Amino acid sequence: MPRPSRPLLTTERIARVGLEIIDAEGLEALSMRRLAERLDVRAASLYNHVPNKDDLLHTISDEVMAQVDVSDFESDWPTGLRTWARSYRAALRAHPNLVPFLASGPAHRENALRRADRVHGGLVRAGWPQRYATMIGASTKYLVVGSAMASFAEGFPADASVYDERFPHLDRAHLLPQHTEIDADSFELALSALVDGLREVYRTLAAATPEDEAAAPQHPR
Amino acid sequence: MPRPSRPLLTTERIARVGLEIIDAEGLEALSMRRLAERLDVRAASLYNHVPNKDDLLHTISDEVMAQVDVSDFESDWPTGLRTWARSYRAALRAHPNLVPFLASGPAHRENALRRADRVHGGLVRAGWPQRYATMIGASTKYLVVGSAMASFAEGFPADASVYDERFPHLDRAHLLPQHTEIDADSFELALSALVDGLREVYRTLAAATPEDEAAAPQHPR
DNA sequence: ACCTGAACACCGTTCAAGT
């Protein structure tokens, strides 16, 4: 077969169709062979544009994570944290089938490090000690990843007869799979509680060691 | 080959060796063929004791999750919640390679429903309205699953040169992979903040509608 | 009842051969 004047494939097109398969049929449905078929090409051809399947998944993830907003730390840290957390969760929820990969894959890529740097910088500029900035970034990530990964509502069978007398407190649990807004509400509840709890910590730190630049917030607002 | 007087295999032994492989070599390293080899048997033999690989993973998960303590709601709900959250996280951290499956698999099994029922019952008995009990269970699960799934410390490259001038706020991030206690500390910080935040919600609910049994805590302590 | 070989329909990845 002659080489076409313009290549049949590009990394972008491979990544785009790959994400389409994941969104439509699930993470396990993405195979190099199936992806090639969708692109009217043989599996081996993909390796001219992508080093391997794992790298392709990282490329797809990079695209999805580009929607995360880490830029809102200018006014105050609770606002920056909330904007980050909500846009992060929205990005994951937009592609739920990709979440297991997104959550487990370490964030070694340039863009991931840039986002981490922005969040950390935003918190430190707001007066948080380095160590707290790290822990707050981690805590927030846990909440986001957990809420995207472990849909609480979908975890329960929709068949009412499953529960009967054996699980008296779950007598309405069969309704949960229809009420997926319970996941969004739970996330907001947890995020509010986390931010409120952190505000308290912030006040305590500022009051305890007002002069010690290494251990306390430097510019409390 | 003659049928032995006692079967070579049992579901328990298959599950135990399966978990050993996962712990030692990772979730992707567990294949029915590799598992069979370890058990000195052919892959097809496993299907006399286990319906398929997915069911086997659920059996293994059930075993691991049996370590979760949902019994500590007798004195007060914050204690019950903390005991649940900590034992849940400990169970996941004991088998980190299994976490992606544990987190994604819906909790349809008998024991999982029993645990959910206990947590929900503990919260409702403490005076939380049904809807809040659900959201608190969900929020706590997010935190636990997120912290077990997305190790913050391990997410950063250990090579200091990666960061240099490009990520000024991450100048000490290369030290994180050695400091995995940052994940435990971050989890405790988030758990404290969550419980404190919820205490506040509890007080607000009790004060707002002291007579309304449907919408407010019934036995505030 | 339980183990087996062989088969089926898949995988990811490599590589010499084509144009």
Add this chain to the structure above:
DNA sequence: ACCTGAACACCGTTCAAGT
């Protein structure tokens, strides 16, 4: 430079055949 057929070393699962 880029696509391909063929191959290698794997998968999960089924099933008739053995004892």
